Amino acid sequence: MPQKVHRVVFQPDGRTLNVPHGQTLLEAAQAAGIHLEAPCGGKGTCSGCRVIIPRDAPPPSEACRRELAGEEIRRQMRLACQVRVERELRVVIPEETRLGDQKILTEGIERKVALAPNVRKVAVHLPPPSVSDQRADGERLLDALAEKGLTDLTIDVKTARDLPARLRSLEFHPAVVVIGDEAVHLDPPGAADACYGMAFDIGTTTLAGYLTDLTTGKVAAVASRTNPQAAYGDDVIARIEYCGREKSGARQLQALVVDAMNEMVAEACRRADIKPSVVYEVTMVGNTTMNHLLLRLPVQQIARAPFVAASASAHAAAARDIGLKIHPLGRVYTAPLIASFVGADTVGVILATGMHESNRLRLALDIGTNGEIVLGTRERLLACSTAAGPAFEGARIRYGMRAATGAIDRVDLQGDKLALHTIDDAPAVGLCGTGLIDAVAAMVEGGVLGASGRMRSASDVAADRPALARRLVGANGERAFLLADKKETDSGHPILLTQKDVREVQLAKGAVAAGVEMMLEEFGAKIGDVEEVLLAGAFGNFIRPDRALAIGLLPGVAVGKVKFVGNAAGAGARMLLVNRHLRQAADDVARGVEHIELSQRPDFQARFAEAMLFPAGKA
Numbered sequence: 001m002p003q004k005v006h007r008v009v010f011q012p013d014g015r016t017l018n019v020p021h022g023q024t025l026l027e028a029a030q031a032a033g034i035h036l037e038a039p040c041g042g043k044g045t046c047s048g049c050r051v052i053i054p055r056d057a058p059p060p061s062e063a064c065r066r067e068l069a070g071e072e073i074r075r076q077m078r079l080a081c082q083v084r085v086e087r088e089l090r091v092v093i094p095e096e097t098r099l100g101d102q103k104i105l106t107e108g109i110e111r112k113v114a115l116a117p118n119v120r121k122v123a124v125h126l127p128p129p130s131v132s133d134q135r136a137d138g139e140r141l142l143d144a145l146a147e148k149g150l151t152d153l154t155i156d157v158k159t160a161r162d163l164p165a166r167l168r169s170l171e172f173h174p175a176v177v178v179i180g181d182e183a184v185h186l187d188p189p190g191a192a193d194a195c196y197g198m199a200f201d202i203g204t205t206t207l208a209g210y211l212t213d214l215t216t217g218k219v220a221a222v223a224s225r226t227n228p229q230a231a232y233g234d235d236v237i238a239r240i241e242y243c244g245r246e247k248s249g250a251r252q253l254q255a256l257v258v259d260a261m262n263e264m265v266a267e268a269c270r271r272a273d274i275k276p277s278v279v280y281e282v283t284m285v286g287n288t289t290m291n292h293l294l295l296r297l298p299v300q301q302i303a304r305a306p307f308v309a310a311s312a313s314a315h316a317a318a319a320r321d322i323g324l325k326i327h328p329l330g331r332v333y334t335a336p337l338i339a340s341f342v343g344a345d346t347v348g349v350i351l352a353t354g355m356h357e358s359n360r361l362r363l364a365l366d367i368g369t370n371g372e373i374v375l376g377t378r379e380r381l382l383a384c385s386t387a388a389g390p391a392f393e394g395a396r397i398r399y400g401m402r403a404a405t406g407a408i409d410r411v412d413l414q415g416d417k418l419a420l421h422t423i424d425d426a427p428a429v430g431l432c433g434t435g436l437i438d439a440v441a442a443m444v445e446g447g448v449l450g451a452s453g454r455m456r457s458a459s460d461v462a463a464d465r466p467a468l469a470r471r472l473v474g475a476n477g478e479r480a481f482l483l484a485d486k487k488e489t490d491s492g493h494p495i496l497l498t499q500k501d502v503r504e505v506q507l508a509k510g511a512v513a514a515g516v517e518m519m520l521e522e523f524g525a526k527i528g529d530v531e532e533v534l535l536a537g538a539f540g541n542f543i544r545p546d547r548a549l550a551i552g553l554l555p556g557v558a559v560g561k562v563k564f565v566g567n568a569a570g571a572g573a574r575m576l577l578v579n580r581h582l583r584q585a586a587d588d589v590a591r592g593v594e595h596i597e598l599s600q601r602p603d604f605q606a607r608f609a610e611a612m613l614f615p616a617g618k619a
């Protein structure tokens with residue numbers, strides 16, 4: 001006997017399936033490739049698979065009564081895994097139940113993220129009002145949106161003012177922009193696909209922005225800039241001091257970063273061939289100072305004991321209030337912070353690497369001007385910050401520069417000879433962070449630097465390494481090491497690495513290494529227990545692990561355990577843009593992570609001094 005089937009229409013896509021009698025709605029959807037949230041796998045215990053059956057919904061099962069609120073049941077909401085198909089049905093899949101298939105990539109790490117943005121743009125057909133249908137324009141619109149699975153919305157009051165005229169000019173066929181729970185704007189129906197957001201990672205030194213198509217979750221264009229605030233101090237303390245000194249300092253720094261963000265929005269939109277007015281939301285991760293300056297929150301107390309933020313919460317603000325030139329009713333979401341020196345960028349790294357969900361003991365290092373370190377598993381995560389300083393970003397190094405054309409980015413010691421590589425194979429202009437690490441590693445290996453970091457004299461080195469000894473020169477009364485002579489450089493002047501430069505590297509690597517050591521101790525683990533070392537940040541991505549190990553920047557782990565995760569903070573910002581539910585996870589991470597204040601530990605200075613030594617000289 002042929003099996004009895006029933007017609008089931010899934011809205012809003014209108015997919016029609018012939019479902020065998022007795023199959024659950026969840027099974028039917030899964031068999032047809034309609035992906036619904038189902039974390040409990042259909043056991044009726046997670047409430048992920050909510051659907052609405054607007055007409056003749058079957059009576060709620062026991063699981064539905066347990067998992068759904070009374071109000072939801074009255075609105076004909078049911079759990080798809082609990083509804084057996086026994087007749088023809090029309091089923092609306094709410095936005096939050098639909099599981100997208102967006103993958104967020106950072107180098108070496110791939111995270112699957114359901115497409116559930118906070119901004120949605122939905123084309124709807126409204127029946128025009130008549131004597132027999134006198135619903136208000138607003139309710140008419142909300143009803144049409146509910147049919148599309150967008151329930152429990154309100155209408156922004158400005159939108160309500162324009163609604164009658166706008167609806168009629170669009171012949172009751174608008175593409176409605178919904179941000180969060182609010183319908184904020186009506187576009188012509190043809191513009192329904194133009195729905196974008198931009199995720200920002202606002203670093204002390206660099207800014208990165210990812211223009212993202214919110215209908216697909218894919219990045220449409222990327223823009224980056226040097227943080228223009230750097231002109232007022234290369235680390236956060238210097239910028240906070242500037243704000244304290246100058247009456248309008250904070251306003252000035254805010255305007256600088258906002259101008260840069262606006263340029264980045266414009267540049268990314270140009271590349272993607274869209275207008276900034278179809279960018280409806282910006283998400284932002286950044287350290288606490290960057291977050292506060294952007295939001296115009298006070299910063300002075302961050303730098304004074306006991307070092308507290310004005311607010312560690314996530315914030316939602318009107319883009320217009322911040323000065324961002326996206327859609328006039330667009331919004332800004334800033335991710336929550338962990339502590340005064342461990343910001344939302346670290347929350348982004350944790351989300352993107354999934355450290356908060358992993359059973360494996362992992363260590364993440366984001367080495368920028370301010371180095372952040374995270375250690376732990378899903379059971380317990382520790383985070384701290386350590387003032388690495390801007391040496392690895394090229395600052396405070398005599399011939400330091402950013403990783404741009406002509407930067408020496410690689411130095412190898414081959415016998416007695418130095419082999420240099422420059423970016424774009426151009427004549428050498430200066431030395432970027434990776435070149436700096438390589439150069440110092442070569443000097444340690446070549447016996448030019450002692451364990452203390454003191455540069456040996458040419459005569460001390462001459463016996464073993466005559467060619468290297470010839471590179472030891474004097475410069476303004478201090479010892480220096482000749483990296484590139486004048487024939488190899490762009491300017492015709494030699495490029496040197498001075499004793500002071502080496503000290504800067506020691507300060508930076510000492511801060512990171514001491515931080516890692518103390519975190520391991522606090523966690524009660526040894527470096528050998530760490531299963532993976534994740535290197536985050538643009539700089540981390542180019543480090544050669546064996547070189548970083550050679551100078552003691554990275555703890556003594558096998559090179560194979562080191563994994564590059566690229567701009568994981570930026571990937572976190574994208575995840576928060578693409579899936580609004582992750583904002584709750586971000587709050588949980590920010591509140592759940594244990595912050596370790598290194599400088600308050602009595603033995604920190606001693607550990608730091610010890611960690612400044614080069615490995616060759618230890619023990």
Ligand code: FES
Pocket residue numbers: 026037038039040041042043044045046047048049079080081082
């Ligand atoms: S899948 Fe978990 S309640 Fe239905």
